[in-house]
Amino acid sequence: MTDYLTEWQSSGTNDCHYWERLKLIDMLDEALVFIDADTNKIVYMNKKACQLYEYNDSEALLLSLGDILCDPEHIAANQLNMLRAGNLKKSNYLTMHRKKNGQMLNVEVSAQFMRLHGTDTYVVVIRDMTADLLLKADVLRAKKIQRRLLPADIDNDVTIMKSIYEPHGHISGDLYGYIWQNGGTRLFGYIIDVMGHGIATALQAATVRLLFEQAAHLDVELNFKMAWLNENASPYFVEDSFAAVICFEIDFITHTLTCCAGGINHFIMLHDDRQHVMTVPGLYLGLMENATFDICRIQFNRGDSFFFLSDGFTEYLPEKSETIRSDFKTEYNRLLKLASGPHRDDATAMCFRIK
The missing domain is CATH 3.60.40.10 (PPM-type phosphatase domain)
Incomplete structure (x- = not known):
């Protein structure tokens, strides 16, 4: 669990049910990131996301969206802006993210916009597509061989x-x-x-x-x-x-x-x-x-x-x-x-x- 959530709890968030839900979220087997929509600061990464990007809890709280994004076509920015403007209820797109060591990741992103405790927030689920793309490449090679x-x-x-x-x-x-x-x-x-x-x-x-x-x-x-x-x-x-x-x-x-x-x-x-x-x-x-x-x-x-x-x-x-x-x-x-x-x-x- 990140230090941010501990601070959030001690700063006056008294909804124990909400706190328990956050602890459950930290146990999810999907990479989950909360992003402040005003500052693009990453305010929460669950354990799966920290493992994906290879940051520890403390390092994760110092990140902004630009630290993990490698998106020359600005797909993510456009999608997130449309979410906040209300033009989309949910956004799903493929893009590139960057790990701590600089390695690029092909990822599938599923994002929603919502207010969490008075803060406009993007809730983002990230799926690493590396294995899927390798499998697809293998299948395409098999297709050529079969022909x-x-x-x-x-x-x-x-x-x-x-x-x-x-x-x-x-x-x-x-x-x-x-x-x-x-x-x-x-x-x-x-x-x-x-x-x-x-x-x-x-x-x-x-x-x-x-x-x-x-x-x-x-x-x-x-x-x-x-x-x-x-x-x-x-x-x-x-x-x-x-x-x-x-x-x-x-x-x-x-x-x-x-x-x-x-x-x-x-x-x-x-x-x-x-x-x-x-x-x-x-x-x-x-x-x-x-x-x-x-x-x-x-x-x-x-x-x-x-x-x-x-x-x-x-x-x-x-x-x-x-x-x-x-x-x-x-x-x-x-x-x-x-x-x-x-x-x-x-x-x-x-x-x-x-x-």
């Missing part, structure tokens, strides 16, 4: 692949990829959609991606690759987390699509410019260690298209009973518009047209 994990779109002699990748936040639980095999005559591809959002989800997605890259080279059928993937991915899914995935092989010699699903159980096929919603059964990845998976095979022709989608698109799938005329460009643009608009989930798609 670099994504392969380029394809336009070659056998196919066009155009991707859609719209995370719900800065980082995504979705990833996709492909690997050319058999001298470029077969393509192994996959989409990953891990439940949730955030850094932990992104790490799980990166782990599943690595396992898919390994599974692609196993000399077994696609459903056994998925079973191997599920068994090896299960230890990375804890506390009821799981992933929805789909993987596929497009053989451009035999004109055969082979597909295996683990929670992403639908994709769209365009054949003769008609849209078909295809269903492939399969449990989510990480739910059962010994799960088995099915495969489906589809013969395709030149001009056919396939659209593999993460769960962010599921609610926009047409009814299976609907027969809709469409083409690759129209369907791709429809999905791109849906992904670019308001959505509650990550939205990822790999869109193929066979040449």
Whole structure:
């Protein structure tokens, strides 16, 4: 408790309830500062504020607002003046403050103007934003790294692949990829959609991606690759987390699509410019260690298209009973518009047209 409060009590402040409230304020886990609105003198800092600025109680009582403020744009002065003029009831803003050793702090300030025992006073709560800003910087770096994990779109002699990748936040639980095999005559591809959002989800997605890259080279059928993937991915899914995935092989010699699903159980096929919603059964990845998976095979022709989608698109799938005329460009643009608009989930798609 600062000496100022002791002096305040002994100078005639007889409201014991008020005094007890001040003692409680000193125990708050938020940095709190009282500033005389006429002189800008700091008249009170609670313990948390003293720790934040690294002053002791006696030093704190010798400070003015200018001693802790580093505000070249005068944000604080403008906000406090508006509070006193009655133009604002409460002010919240970001600014820079200075510690005793000169170190600068990014802080969030919440301020109110009131009269305390006849004195016009700014009551200011300060939150150190250093950890938040470091976390935000880390998230933005993770976003860049995650984007670099994504392969380029394809336009070659056998196919066009155009991707859609719209995370719900800065980082995504979705990833996709492909690997050319058999001298470029077969393509192994996959989409990953891990439940949730955030850094932990992104790490799980990166782990599943690595396992898919390994599974692609196993000399077994696609459903056994998925079973191997599920068994090896299960230890990375804890506390009821799981992933929805789909993987596929497009053989451009035999004109055969082979597909295996683990929670992403639908994709769209365009054949003769008609849209078909295809269903492939399969449990989510990480739910059962010994799960088995099915495969489906589809013969395709030149001009056919396939659209593999993460769960962010599921609610926009047409009814299976609907027969809709469409083409690759129209369907791709429809999905791109849906992904670019308001959505509650990550939205990822790999869109193929066979040449």
